Amino acid sequence: MATETLTAAATAGxxxxxxxxxxxxxxxxxxxxxxxxxxxxxxxxFLLLPILMALWVSLTDWNGQGSPFTGDVPxxxxxxxxxxxxxxxxxxxxxxxxxxxxxxxxxxxxPAQTVLALGLALVxxxxxxxxxxxFRSAFYFPSVTxxxxxxxVFLFLFANSGAVNALLGFLGIDGPEWFADxxxxxxxxFGAVGVDSPPAALADGGPFGLTWWDWLAGxxxxxxxxxxxxxxTTSGTFMLMFLAGLQNVPVTLDEASTLDGASRWxxxxxxxxxxxxxxxxxxLTLGMIGSWQVFDQVYVMSQGDPAKTTLTPAYLSYxxxxxxxxxxxxxAISFVLFLIIIVLxxxxxxxxxxxxxxxxxRGRWRRRVPERS
Amino acid sequence: xxxxxxxxxxxxARRQQHAARTLxxxxxxxxxxxxxxxxxxxxxxxxxxxxxxxxxxxxANPLSPFPDPLTLAGFERIFAGTNFxxxxxxxxxxxxxxxxxxxxxxxxxxxxxxxxxxxxxxxLFAAVIAVMAVPGVVLLIPKFLVLNQLGLYNSxxxxxxxxxxxxxxxxxxxxxxxxxxxSVEEAARIDGASIFRTxxxxxxxxxxxxxxxxxILSFQGSxxxxxxxxxxxxxxxxxxxxxxxxxxxSGSLGKGTQYPLKLGAALLATIPVAxxxxxxxxxxxxxxxxxxxxx
Numbered sequence: 001m002a003t004e005t006l007t008a009a010a011t012a013g014x015x016x017x018x019x020x021x022x023x024x025x026x027x028x029x030x031x032x033x034x035x036x037x038x039x040x041x042x043x044x045x046f047l048l049l050p051i052l053m054a055l056w057v058s059l060t061d062w063n064g065q066g067s068p069f070t071g072d073v074p075x076x077x078x079x080x081x082x083x084x085x086x087x088x089x090x091x092x093x094x095x096x097x098x099x100x101x102x103x104x105x106x107x108x109x110x111p112a113q114t115v116l117a118l119g120l121a122l123v124x125x126x127x128x129x130x131x132x133x134x135f136r137s138a139f140y141f142p143s144v145t146x147x148x149x150x151x152x153v154f155l156f157l158f159a160n161s162g163a164v165n166a167l168l169g170f171l172g173i174d175g176p177e178w179f180a181d182x183x184x185x186x187x188x189x190f191g192a193v194g195v196d197s198p199p200a201a202l203a204d205g206g207p208f209g210l211t212w213w214d215w216l217a218g219x220x221x222x223x224x225x226x227x228x229x230x231x232x233t234t235s236g237t238f239m240l241m242f243l244a245g246l247q248n249v250p251v252t253l254d255e256a257s258t259l260d261g262a263s264r265w266x267x268x269x270x271x272x273x274x275x276x277x278x279x280x281x282x283x284l285t286l287g288m289i290g291s292w293q294v295f296d297q298v299y300v301m302s303q304g305d306p307a308k309t310t311l312t313p314a315y316l317s318y319x320x321x322x323x324x325x326x327x328x329x330x331x332a333i334s335f336v337l338f339l340i341i342i343v344l345x346x347x348x349x350x351x352x353x354x355x356x357x358x359x360x361x362r363g364r365w366r367r368r369v370p371e372r373s
Numbered sequence: 374x375x376x377x378x379x380x381x382x383x384x385x386a387r388r389q390q391h392a393a394r395t396l397x398x399x400x401x402x403x404x405x406x407x408x409x410x411x412x413x414x415x416x417x418x419x420x421x422x423x424x425x426x427x428x429x430x431x432x433a434n435p436l437s438p439f440p441d442p443l444t445l446a447g448f449e450r451i452f453a454g455t456n457f458x459x460x461x462x463x464x465x466x467x468x469x470x471x472x473x474x475x476x477x478x479x480x481x482x483x484x485x486x487x488x489x490x491x492x493x494x495x496x497l498f499a500a501v502i503a504v505m506a507v508p509g510v511v512l513l514i515p516k517f518l519v520l521n522q523l524g525l526y527n528s529x530x531x532x533x534x535x536x537x538x539x540x541x542x543x544x545x546x547x548x549x550x551x552x553x554x555x556s557v558e559e560a561a562r563i564d565g566a567s568i569f570r571t572x573x574x575x576x577x578x579x580x581x582x583x584x585x586x587x588x589i590l591s592f593q594g595s596x597x598x599x600x601x602x603x604x605x606x607x608x609x610x611x612x613x614x615x616x617x618x619x620x621x622x623s624g625s626l627g628k629g630t631q632y633p634l635k636l637g638a639a640l641l642a643t644i645p646v647a648x649x650x651x652x653x654x655x656x657x658x659x660x661x662x663x664x665x666x667x668x
Contacts, residue, residue, distance in 0.1 A: 031568040032491025039482040039538040040497075043504055045523075046535035050515030051507075057518060067522065120409060128395070129402045137654055138413050144650050144657060146597035148615040149639035152622055153420045156435065156632050163419055163435040232413070293510045296599050300619050314510040321514050322604070331514045338511040345506045 058331035068327070080332035088209050091329060095336075096208040098311040102292060104219040105312065108227050109234075110287040116235040117283060121242035122268075136243070140236035150233060151300035155179075158225040178225045182307035186218025220309030226297050234290065238283045245279030246272070278352075285348035292341050313337045417643075424448070424637035431632045447633035456609065457638060460617035464596060464642075467532050467613055471595040474537035476587050480580070482538070483546025484572050488555070498547070504540040509600060517604040531605040532613070536595055542587050549583035550576065586656045593646050614642045 053068070061076050062068040084095045123129070124136045142150060157163045158178040165175030190196075198213035206212035219227060249272060257271050273280075295314040298304060304311035304319065311319075313333055321330025422438035423431045424447055430440065451457045485491070486498050516535060517526070525531035553576065561571045577584070599615040606612070612620065618638055650657060 028489045028568065029491040032485045032489035032494060035485035035489065035572075036482040036497060038478040039543055042478070042535065042538040043540065046516060046519060047504060047507065047512065050512065050519040053518045053522070054515035057514070068518065069522070119405075123402055123405050123409075126398075126402050128399050129406065131406070135406045135410050137650075138410050140657070141417075141647070141650060142413060144593055144646055145643050146599070146615055146618075146639075146646065148597075148599050148618050149642045152618060152635050152639040153416055155622065156423065156431075156636055157416060157419065159435070159630070159632070161432050161435060163416075166434075166436045232416075236413070289508070293508050295510045299599075299603075300622055303623070314513075317511075318513055318603075321517075327514060327518075334511040334514055338508065341508045341511070342506065349506075 054331045054334065057327050058335055060328050062327045064325045064327055076328065080328045081336070083329070084332060084336065085208065092209045094308065094311065094316060095313070095333060096210050097214075097308050098313045098316040100210065100215055100217070101219065101223060101309060102294070102312045105223060105227060105294065106288060106291040108219060109230055109291050110284060112227075112231045113235045113238055113287055114280070114283050116231060117238035118242050118280070120235060120239040121246055122272075124239070125243055125246045136239075139239055142233045143236040145233075147233070147296040148300050151229065151297050154225065154229040155301055158228075164225075176221050179222050179302055180306055181221035182305075182309045184217025184220055184309070185224065186216055188221075189218070217309075220306070222302055222306055223310050226294070226301055226310060229297055229301075230291075230294065234287070238287065241279055241283055242276065245276040249275040281351060282348070285344060285351075289341055289344050289348070292337065292344070313340075420636050420640055424633050424640050426633050428631065428633055431636075432630070444633075447631075447637045450631075450634050451638050451641070455621060455634075455638070456612065456617060457641070459610065460612050460614045461641075463532075463612060464614040466529070467536075467598075468592055468595045470533045471536045472588055472591040474533075475539060475542050475591040475595075476584060478538045479542035479587060480546045480577065480584065481572070482543045483548075484550050484576060486543065486547045487550035488558070488576075489568070501540045501543050501547075505544065513600055513604050516601065520605055525605075527606050527608050527611065529611065532602060532611065535605070536598065536601060539591075539594075542591065545587055545590075546580070546583055549580055553579050582656075585653065589649060589653050589656050592649065596646055618642055 057068050058080055059075060059077060060068060061074045061080075066072070083089060083091045085092065120139050124132050124139070126132070159165075160177050160180075162178075164178070168175040198211065202212040202216065204211045206215050253271055253275070254267060257267050262270070293314055294312050295318070298310055298312055298315040299318070302310040304315055314337060317330045317333035317337065319330075320333060321327045324330075418438045419436065422440055423435065425440040425443050425445070426434075427440075427442065427444050427446065430442070434441075482501075486494060486501070520526040520531045520535070525534065557579070558571050558575050561575045562568075566575070597615060598613070599619065602611075602613045602616040603619075606616075609620075618635075621635055621638060
């Protein structure tokens with residue numbers, strides 16, 4: 001069987017001379033496995049095995065005492081999952097609050113970082129400007145720094161007497177107490193038009209144990225500061241991706257459209273945007289995948305407070321397991337989050353695979369050749 | 374962007390108008406660059422300035438980068454009043470071990486997946502791609518479970534061993550090895566060199582750019598690594614820098630906000646990565662662009 005696979009691989013590889021040198025390659029089977037063995041052991045032991053263990057724990061009520069793999073640990077079946085969705089109670093309310101918070105977070109972070117990254121890439125890609133590489137590095141630098149260290153800086157910037165409020169003060173605005181302010185931004189907007197308390201229709205009866213009024217809160221003021229931090233740190237990375245995409249837009253095409261009398265906006269709208277559509281898609285999906293994983297910033301800056309408005313599923317799963325010692329529930333939350341992220345990843349990879357098979361036809365100008373196998 | 378200059382057909386009037394527009398574009402371009410340059414760099418300037426201030430000064434003038442009076446008290450307290458030196462040592466140890474491990478193990482596996490023909494190779498590569506999609510944050514509880522079960526919880530081994538290999542690194546190395554011409558190593562093999570010998574003395578030296586990229590990424594990744602230390606240790610003697618920093622912020626300092634101290638500690642934790650970024654910038658940029666390829 002092994003030889004079959006080998007021949008198949010060799011044929012599939014399609015490199016002629018290799019087949020002749022079979023004598024040299026005879027011990028490659030053993031060597032190959034020895035070479036990959038350390039990686040297999042480490043990833044198997046600390047990635048695959050733990051996922052299976054957590055799957056088991058999510059079906060139990062293990063409280064952290066002793067080993068979760070003995071008969072003493074109460075097996076509860078799917079209860080840890082059902083209490084997140086169907087049973088009214090604190091667990092569901094917290095979980096749904098965290099989902100709501102993260103949805104608003106994604107809804108702001110993803111568009112904001114995409115637009116900012118594209119804008120920065122367009123400016124940095126401008127051939128008439130000097131010193132671009134300095135600015136490119138400056139925009140990218142926050143992306144490589146420690147999320148914890150940068151969160152400390154933003155804690156200071158958004159402190160009550162911090163830089164952001166000082167800046168707002170120059171503009172005559174009285175800044176909020178960012179990390180103590182649990183008011184939802186949408187609620188504040190409703191309040192601005194005179195709707196301060198929930199209308200009767202929204203006061204109760206929303207899905208999954210939260211009222212419609214709660215679902216419509218919008219991100220809290222505290223969450224806005226975390227959103228600002230994340231957009232600020234991630235835009236640089238996505239800017240580099242857009243830059244790579246922009247460099248694939250042939251200059252001749254841009255010049256041709258200029259000759260045809262296209263305005264700058266028309267060139268952007270009808271030449272640049274369509275040409276970088278694959279990159280845009282990549283940035284949007286990577287952004288969504290990343291935004292569901294926000295953890296470090298929440299841990300350092302707010303720990304889910306104020307009033308649970310910066311709680312995210314990732315942080316909630318950590319808190320449920322390691323602070324409340326309810327490892328089963330925590331693991332169940334992790335797996336729901338896992339599912340959300342995997343669905344997004346599958347959508348992304350599908351679309352990228354389609355784009356790659358499309359490429360030879362319409363991607364004549366692309367300098368990169370996909371090496372995916 | 375692509376405003377063309379010296380178009381022979383253009384009438385003089387149009388050319389003049391054109392030149393004015395070019396100038397305006399350029400001005401607007403620089404204004405945007407400088408504005409965003411400030412947005413992205415000024416927080417670091419504020420951080421450095423305020424780390425050197427007294428606490429009342431930092432509270433009163435948070436926007437000013439100039440300390441008045443300038444004081445090193447914050448830094449003195451970092452070294453005298455916190456476990457910072459210990460965290461620094463732990464971080465160095467973990468980072469060095471993890472970087473060495475990743476570069477070595479990822480290259481070995483990347484080479485095997487790129488060049489060696491063995492049963493199950495295709496399946497293994499598919500597994501590597503699948504593993505890259507597993508989000509780190511959902512592994513918090515799982516990692517704790519396995520470390521606990523293996524008796525590695527609260528130990529240096531627990532901090533280091535799980536990070537010794539990563540799928541993305543294997544992927545980078547495999548892609549690079551595939552781009553090296555196969556003829557050189559075939560010559561070595563025909564001369565009777567063993568597979569490992571060929572890999573070690575012929576292929577690896579040619580893979581220097583990829584090795585540098587991987588070294589930098591591993592260094593940066595493990596130096597900044599936070600969630601893993603959160604679930605693998607709880608003994609303060611085993612804290613790494615990000616963990617210690619998070620601990621400082623969440624109130625282990627006691628009285629006052631002590632922002633100069635916190636900003637200083639965060640600054641010291643950022644410096645090594647900043648130096649590497651400045652020196653090896655192009656390798657960072659390469660990585661981000663690879664990212665757009667691998668998806």
